[in-house]
Amino acid sequence: VVDSGATSPEERHRRIVGLLSSISGPADLSRLSPDQLTELAAEIRSYLVDSVSRTGGHLGPNLGVVELTMAIHRVFDSPRDTVVFDTGHQSYVHKLLTGRHDFGTLRKQGGISGYPSRAESRHDVVENSHASTSLSWAIGIATGRKLRGETDRHTVAVIGDGALTGGMAWEALNNIAANPDLPLVIVVNDNERSYAPTTGGMADYLASLRATKNYENVLSWGKRVLHKTPVVGRRTYDTLHGVKKGIKDIVSPQGMFEDLGLKYLGPVDGHDLAAMETALRRAHDFGGVVLVHAITEKGHGYVPATSDEADRFHAVGVINPETGLPLELSGRSWTDEFSDELLDLADEREDIVALTASMLIPVGLAGFAQAYPERVFDVGIAEQHAVTMASGLSFAGMHPVVAIYATFLNRAFDQLLMDCALHKQGVTFVLDRAGVTGTDGASHNGMWDMGLLSIVPGLRLAAPRDGAQIRVALREAVAVEDGPTVLRFPKGSVAEPVQAVGAHGDVDILRESEHPDLLLVSVGAMSGVALAVAEKLGAQGISTKVVDPRWVLPVSDDLLTLIGAAPAVAVIEDNLVDTGIGSAIAARVRAGGNPLPVWTYGIPKQFLDHGSRGQVLERIGLTPDTIATSLTEHLRD
Numbered sequence: 001v002v003d004s005g006a007t008s009p010e011e012r013h014r015r016i017v018g019l020l021s022s023i024s025g026p027a028d029l030s031r032l033s034p035d036q037l038t039e040l041a042a043e044i045r046s047y048l049v050d051s052v053s054r055t056g057g058h059l060g061p062n063l064g065v066v067e068l069t070m071a072i073h074r075v076f077d078s079p080r081d082t083v084v085f086d087t088g089h090q091s092y093v094h095k096l097l098t099g100r101h102d103f104g105t106l107r108k109q110g111g112i113s114g115y116p117s118r119a120e121s122r123h124d125v126v127e128n129s130h131a132s133t134s135l136s137w138a139i140g141i142a143t144g145r146k147l148r149g150e151t152d153r154h155t156v157a158v159i160g161d162g163a164l165t166g167g168m169a170w171e172a173l174n175n176i177a178a179n180p181d182l183p184l185v186i187v188v189n190d191n192e193r194s195y196a197p198t199t200g201g202m203a204d205y206l207a208s209l210r211a212t213k214n215y216e217n218v219l220s221w222g223k224r225v226l227h228k229t230p231v232v233g234r235r236t237y238d239t240l241h242g243v244k245k246g247i248k249d250i251v252s253p254q255g256m257f258e259d260l261g262l263k264y265l266g267p268v269d270g271h272d273l274a275a276m277e278t279a280l281r282r283a284h285d286f287g288g289v290v291l292v293h294a295i296t297e298k299g300h301g302y303v304p305a306t307s308d309e310a311d312r313f314h315a316v317g318v319i320n321p322e323t324g325l326p327l328e329l330s331g332r333s334w335t336d337e338f339s340d341e342l343l344d345l346a347d348e349r350e351d352i353v354a355l356t357a358s359m360l361i362p363v364g365l366a367g368f369a370q371a372y373p374e375r376v377f378d379v380g381i382a383e384q385h386a387v388t389m390a391s392g393l394s395f396a397g398m399h400p401v402v403a404i405y406a407t408f409l410n411r412a413f414d415q416l417l418m419d420c421a422l423h424k425q426g427v428t429f430v431l432d433r434a435g436v437t438g439t440d441g442a443s444h445n446g447m448w449d450m451g452l453l454s455i456v457p458g459l460r461l462a463a464p465r466d467g468a469q470i471r472v473a474l475r476e477a478v479a480v481e482d483g484p485t486v487l488r489f490p491k492g493s494v495a496e497p498v499q500a501v502g503a504h505g506d507v508d509i510l511r512e513s514e515h516p517d518l519l520l521v522s523v524g525a526m527s528g529v530a531l532a533v534a535e536k537l538g539a540q541g542i543s544t545k546v547v548d549p550r551w552v553l554p555v556s557d558d559l560l561t562l563i564g565a566a567p568a569v570a571v572i573e574d575n576l577v578d579t580g581i582g583s584a585i586a587a588r589v590r591a592g593g594n595p596l597p598v599w600t601y602g603i604p605k606q607f608l609d610h611g612s613r614g615q616v617l618e619r620i621g622l623t624p625d626t627i628a629t630s631l632t633e634h635l636r637d
Helices: 009-016 026-031 034-055 066-075 092-097 134-147 167-177 201-210 213-227 232-251 273-286 334-348 366-371 383-395 406-421 449-453 467-478 524-539 557-564 581-591 613-620 624-636
Strands: 082-086 155-160 184-190 263-269 290-295 352-356 376-378 399-405 428-432 460-462 485-488 502-504 507-511 518-522 544-548 551-553 569-576 598-603
Touching: 026 066, 034 066, 034 092, 034 273, 066 092, 066 155, 066 184, 066 273, 082 134, 134 155, 134 167, 134 184, 184 273, 263 273, 273 290, 334 352, 334 366, 334 428, 334 467, 352 383, 366 376, 383 399, 383 406, 399 406, 406 428, 406 449, 428 467, 449 485, 449 551, 449 569, 460 467, 467 485, 502 557, 507 524, 507 557, 518 524, 518 557, 518 581, 524 544, 524 569, 524 624, 544 557, 551 581, 557 581, 569 581, 569 624, 581 598, 598 624
Parallel strands: 082 155, 155 184, 184 290, 263 290, 352 376, 352 399, 399 428, 428 485, 460 485, 518 544, 518 569, 569 598
Antiparallel strands: 460 551, 502 507, 507 544
């Protein structure tokens, strides 16, 4: 329990970590008594609640894997044995047990990542914030070690929190089932379904029997002998095998996993440390692939989380640890603007449907789902399927809106290109968390989308600069029925409205200048930065005209006309600079034979470490001061 009598966050931090402070690595767990292990589990939960409530992060999933993670580290020898978490946000307990106790820096610049990180620890192998990949990693690692003769090293894949809904996981399971001798343990963290616990001596006996080589040898012997018997032999074996499976099904619902040929243990109470450890030791000693099915409760041990029916405190901001209530009242978000306008459109048009990939609440579809449940499809962590399903819905006369994080569109690029765009299906993609997101690190920055989408024939992409423009652009997008349209906007509170002072066709003019020295093209949410740059240049005697193309792909003729009348052009965007809108504009200018200089400012081609959005933008030079200084040097050369 959190010590509410502490006088400062630092003092509370010290008081909470009494036993935990003695754990510098997994080996330290082996010296603890059962009572101490129980105490440690409670202490870890208190520590997580106290720490994450002050920094924000994935609280609910980690409260649900405390005993499960402790058991893994008591049975397996990390890092000699490799543990892969999927999704990686379930790794906070793993970080604590491998000696990383300074959670006051969680997701902060220079601090602990919210996901596994090789830069932090040799116990971390796969970052895995893009879900459903652990089983592919695991079979690759296990196979590689087998080829190297390292058959005494285990690979453990912890897959849960929705990751088993992804198709890639099932592709890997299919391969794993064909390689049953690999020293590979799959731990399914099942925190969604509630199976009745298997109790009693018969259940324990059958679970033990399934995970012994003797049991497998008996089955193998029976198969060999009975198959030699003409006609009835195979049928007899199949019948006996069916009876064997039926007896086990009375006790535990292993279902399709054993149908795939995977040895199954469970269900196991994932909060019973002794039961988890027993199951994992059996899996460890089996000598082949074993699936351990653990039933856990997201948010376990923390009433505010378990009482939250929406998502069990999947991810939280800064909260009061006693009540779970937010301490920071966030303003209206970009997502809110999209959510409200989409609901208005759904009221007006019965053909509007929405799809997402396990992100119903974060992408703003909760209100739509409440109002029109039959018109919302949460397909699980299956972006590829979502895009192709949307294409089919479009063909059938609907107008689908696919709402996902910008970074996750990477996973469905082929489907967008070959299913949606090739067939000219009217599908609108809404990319939340576009550009620099910051605290979730390299894998969550939405910096790749415009580069990828710039090569898709017939695709149109809008980058709204504020909430009002989201509403306008969304209405324009869903009116298009002959190809894909895309809207992108960043994470967080929506920008202050930026009123246009004029227009040239479809291009908004944000700052006018009759005889500009520079035409500054602002892309989406960078309008505030662009206007601040223009102010700074003005102070240096450099006249700047600032424009917002609104629809940035393809590069419009209206924008090219403005560019043709300018002595120089610069583009500011929250996207990969090498393949972004600036690159597309420069290519069009060169194709027209114009020697006009086009200077581009965006995100460099590198994986960006976590920090706040402002810190990351500062680090990569996407700030008014840095850009203005650079442009001043260019223009005065």
